[in-house]
Amino acid sequence: MFKLAFLRRTLMTTVSILVFLLSSVILGQSQMQYSKLDLISEVTSVAEDSTFSVAIALDPDPGWHVYWTNPGDNGNAPSETWTLPEGFTAGELQYTEPGFVPFMQFMSYGYNDKALFIAEISTPAEFDGPIKIECSVNWLVCDDSLCVMERGKASLSLRKGSGENLSTWHDDFEAARAKQPQKVDWTAEFVATEESVELEIQIPEDAGDVSDVWFFPAAKKLINHAEPQTIGVENSVVRIKSVAGVRYDRYEEIVGVLRTIPSSAAEKPKSFEIKAQRVKQLTERDLEEVSTRSPTDIKALSATH
Numbered sequence: 001m002f003k004l005a006f007l008r009r010t011l012m013t014t015v016s017i018l019v020f021l022l023s024s025v026i027l028g029q030s031q032m033q034y035s036k037l038d039l040i041s042e043v044t045s046v047a048e049d050s051t052f053s054v055a056i057a058l059d060p061d062p063g064w065h066v067y068w069t070n071p072g073d074n075g076n077a078p079s080e081t082w083t084l085p086e087g088f089t090a091g092e093l094q095y096t097e098p099g100f101v102p103f104m105q106f107m108s109y110g111y112n113d114k115a116l117f118i119a120e121i122s123t124p125a126e127f128d129g130p131i132k133i134e135c136s137v138n139w140l141v142c143d144d145s146l147c148v149m150e151r152g153k154a155s156l157s158l159r160k161g162s163g164e165n166l167s168t169w170h171d172d173f174e175a176a177r178a179k180q181p182q183k184v185d186w187t188a189e190f191v192a193t194e195e196s197v198e199l200e201i202q203i204p205e206d207a208g209d210v211s212d213v214w215f216f217p218a219a220k221k222l223i224n225h226a227e228p229q230t231i232g233v234e235n236s237v238v239r240i241k242s243v244a245g246v247r248y249d250r251y252e253e254i255v256g257v258l259r260t261i262p263s264s265a266a267e268k269p270k271s272f273e274i275k276a277q278r279v280k281q282l283t284e285r286d287l288e289e290v291s292t293r294s295p296t297d298i299k300a301l302s303a304t305h
Contacts (some may be wrong), residue, residue: 021077021160032150035060035141038117039133039154040169049125052163053157053173056080056093056137059114065303066115068098070218072108072225075101075147076140078117083134087124093117096179097257097271098216099303100295101143107226107295112303116176131161181257181273184237188276192248197223199240200282201258201274209273210260211289214301215240217256221247230285239287242250252278261293262300269300 011169038057038205046052058078058102067075095117098109125147134155184207184283190199202212211233217223227243253275260270295301 017210018048020261030152030154032141032152034064034143034148035066035150035156037150037152039135039156040172041133041158041167041168041223042173043163044158044165044167045163046129046131046158047161047163048123048127050163051122051164053118053119054121054133055116055118055173055176056135057114057116057172058111058137058141060112060141064141064147065101065108065110065112066139066141067101067108067110068216069093069095069139070098070109070220071215072110073106073206074103074109074139075110075142076139076149078120078139080119080134080138082119082171083136083274084121085127085133087127087129088131088133089122089192091098091120091122094180096176097181097269098261099301101142101303102226102296103142104224109225110303116172118173127160128248130157131160131184132157162202176188177228179271181271183273186274187273188274189279189282190276191279192222192244192255194248195244197242197244197248198282199242199254199256199276201240201276202236203236205236207272208270210258210270211238212261212291213238213240213258213265214254214261214293214295214298215242215258217254219247219251219254221245222251222254223248226295228292230290230292232285234285234287237285239282239285254278259301261298265300 036059040055042053059068067077085086101108101110136153138151141148187202223242223245230241232239255275258272262269
């Protein structure tokens with residue numbers, strides 16, 4: 001009788017452990033109808049009065065895509081709600097450089113492959129471990145004929161410690177950071193009319209060749225995303241002219257991403273995050289190397305990530 005009871009307790013304990021492990025996997029990564037959701041940490045332990053990185057990982061199924069902070073003509077960027085221990089705070093999501101997602105006559109900005117949206121978590125001066133971080137996420141996933149709003153909740157548990165122990169995800173975080181636009185303080189101005197939005201950026205000499213570019217505005221509906229952009233260059237000044245969008249007159253300041261267009265498959269695009277102020281008119285210039293290009297012509301800036 002004692003042996004039977006012992007075996008029964010052992011079996012129940014084993015089942016409980018398996019259920020706990022399965023629950024952890026389900027909370028850590030969720031397979032939705034057309035994509036996967038995961039919440040990952042760059043560290044395995046968390047220190048007091050510090051910051052560390054976590055990331056919402058969205059992995060669309062083959063043929064599907066998710067969206068950048070400005071989705072372009074169609075789509076929705078991911079939105080998140082954090083549940084954190086007392087005294088912890090989460091920063092804004094950090095987006096990697098966007099790519100083109102064409103559909104019929106429309107042009108959207110997003111990612112065809114797995115994308116990491118990094119957030120910095122700040123910890124208080126004192127806390128008890130372990131800590132649990134939970135995030136509810138809503139995102140739109142689309143293919144060439146269907147869009148589905150998916151939502152899920154993911155969580156992770158971290159022990160209190162030095163905060164220096166890197167997880168197996170460290171390389172993924174580094175790869176994502178390498179795809180984030182470099183923030184620069186270049187002088188930039190723009191004018192916006194009912195017909196066009198014209199952006200002028202002064203490029204420092206040490207920035208290298210940034211003359212053949214595409215501009216991805218974070219401001220929604222500022223430009224017509226599917227229309228060509230005209231690029232003109234005069235010495236260290238680059239001017240980009242786009243067809244105006246329906247909200248061309250709403251912005252006094254804009255933020256956007258400049259991505260260089262490689263001349264060969266061996267060359268990788270570079271990206272820069274710039275901020276521009278609205279002005280009444282730009283300085284008259286004798287622009288050279290003027291070229292006009294449609295987004296559908298630029299295969300190097302597809303949404304493949």
